Amino acid sequence: MAYQVYVDGQEGTTGLRIHEYLAQRSDVELLRIDPDKRKDPAERARLLNAADVAFLCLPDAAAREAAALVTNPNTCLIDASTAHRTSPDWVFGLPELAAGQRDKLRKSKRIANPGCHASAFILLARPLVDAGLLPAALPVSATSITGYSGGGKKMIEQYQAGGDDKLLSPRPYGLTLSHKHIPEMMAHTGLTAKPVFLPIVGNFYKGLAVSLPLHFAQLASGTDATKIHAALQAHYAGERFVRVMPLQDPATLESGFFDVQGSNDTNDVDLFVFAHDTQAVLIARLDNLGKGASGAAVQCMNVHLGVDEALGL
Numbered sequence: 571m572a573y574q575v576y577v578d579g580q581e582g583t584t585g586l587r588i589h590e591y592l593a594q595r596s597d598v599e600l601l602r603i604d605p606d607k608r609k610d611p612a613e614r615a616r617l618l619n620a621a622d623v624a625f626l627c628l629p630d631a632a633a634r635e636a637a638a639l640v641t642n643p644n645t646c647l648i649d650a651s652t653a654h655r656t657s658p659d660w661v662f663g664l665p666e667l668a669a670g671q672r673d674k675l676r677k678s679k680r681i682a683n684p685g686c687h688a689s690a691f692i693l694l695a696r697p698l699v700d701a702g703l704l705p706a707a708l709p710v711s712a713t714s715i716t717g718y719s720g721g722g723k724k725m726i727e728q729y730q731a732g733g734d735d736k737l738l739s740p741r742p743y744g745l746t747l748s749h750k751h752i753p754e755m756m757a758h759t760g761l762t763a764k765p766v767f768l769p770i771v772g773n774f775y776k777g778l779a780v781s782l783p784l785h786f787a788q789l790a791s792g793t794d795a796t797k798i799h800a801a802l803q804a805h806y807a808g809e810r811f812v813r814v815m816p817l818q819d820p821a822t823l824e825s826g827f828f829d830v831q832g833s834n835d836t837n838d839v840d841l842f843v844f845a846h847d848t849q850a851v852l853i854a855r856l857d858n859l860g861k862g863a864s865g866a867a868v869q870c871m872n873v874h875l876g877v878d879e880a881l882g883l
């Protein structure tokens with residue numbers, strides 16, 4: 571029998587993309603809400619409780635409300651929002667995080683998927699903390715360049731309406747230095763000092779790259795680019811969706827420039843190490859609607875159900 575799957579927030583950017591991934595699958599039957607009732611709590615509760623797997627593609631408050639509507643112990647919730655990412659009752663939806671994460675995802679009925687910026691940052695930093703190269707107490711800084719679809723329907727409409735010259739150039743934001751992904755970046759890397767995190771949204775639909783600059787003098791004694799690269803390779807050996815690119819491979823640069831959109835339309839995260847003398851810049855690149863959101867959610871469903879992790883991706 572096919573798995574019953576419901577997407578709460580089916581008309582949103584992340585929800586629509588999950589529907590696209592699942593539409594072709596014969597092992598999944600999609601439960602759809604009547605569009606007129608898509609914000610009706612009683613109808614949402616009926617479908618959430620009828621589902622084997624329900625994706626929450628909603629603003630944080632609505633995701634919390636949806637979680638409270640579930641009484642069926644068999645319903646597995648996979649939440650794309652920020653609501654539950656550091657909650658001890660939810661498992662973080664990043665299978666590649668550490669050994670044992672897939673086992674936790676298989677056993678849990680509550681999965682909180684990472685934010686798009688956070689996925690990229692955590693996948694760079696966690697292996698270095700685990701390997702003892704990046705001291706957990708080091709205050710690091712990171713920037714992220716992202717396409718505007720990361721801002722959901724409202725931001726997409728704003729950019730696609732045209733006519734506003736201010737949207738033509740890249741726009742740094744999060745300048746209160748308290749972006750909502752910082753708690754999960756710390757919780758799932760083990761970093762104890764709050765990072766300075768600067769996201770920048772650009773006039774392109776999708777694609778995201780987080781840069782993490784490092785001075786070797788601030789890292790464990792003897793750390794260099796080769797050791798950093800080797801630690802990433804060891805951590806992600808055998809992973810299908812995390813690719814560690816050759817150490818400062820010039821083929822990844824076009825005339826000296828990095829292509830932020832180069833992982834689009836995949837569920838991949840590509841990790842790069844560029845180094846010179848005593849410094850390095852690490853970059854993680856992904857499709858914010860793929861591994862940054864909807865692809866990651868489908869991957870977690872696959873892990874939870876025990877089917878091929880790459881099914882439909």
Ligand SMILES: NC(=O)C1=CN([C@@H]2O[C@H](COP(=O)(O)OP(=O)(O)OC[C@H]3O[C@@H](n4cnc5c(N)ncnc54)[C@H](OP(=O)(O)O)[C@@H]3O)[C@@H](O)[C@H]2O)C=CC1
Nearest residue numbers: 579581582583584609627628632650651720722723858863
């Ligand atoms: N876009 C991205 O790259 C990523 C997004 N996320 C997160 O995923 C979640 C969804 O994001 P995204 O798809 O981009 O957002 P969108 O704004 O595109 O979609 C959200 C959808 O939820 C609907 N909605 C709002 N309130 C309710 C409610 N009470 N009941 C039912 N439906 C409701 C909205 O309805 P209406 O159409 O009427 O507005 C909308 O269709 C968010 O928490 C976001 O932060 C996570 C990772 C990346």
Ligand SMILES: CC(=O)N[C@@H](CCC(=O)OP(=O)(O)O)C(=O)O
Nearest residue numbers: 650651652685686687720721771
């Ligand atoms: C361009 C843009 O606004 N991007 C969003 C992140 C999108 C994302 O990862 O979603 P969550 O809200 O689920 O964390 C932001 O920086 O807030």
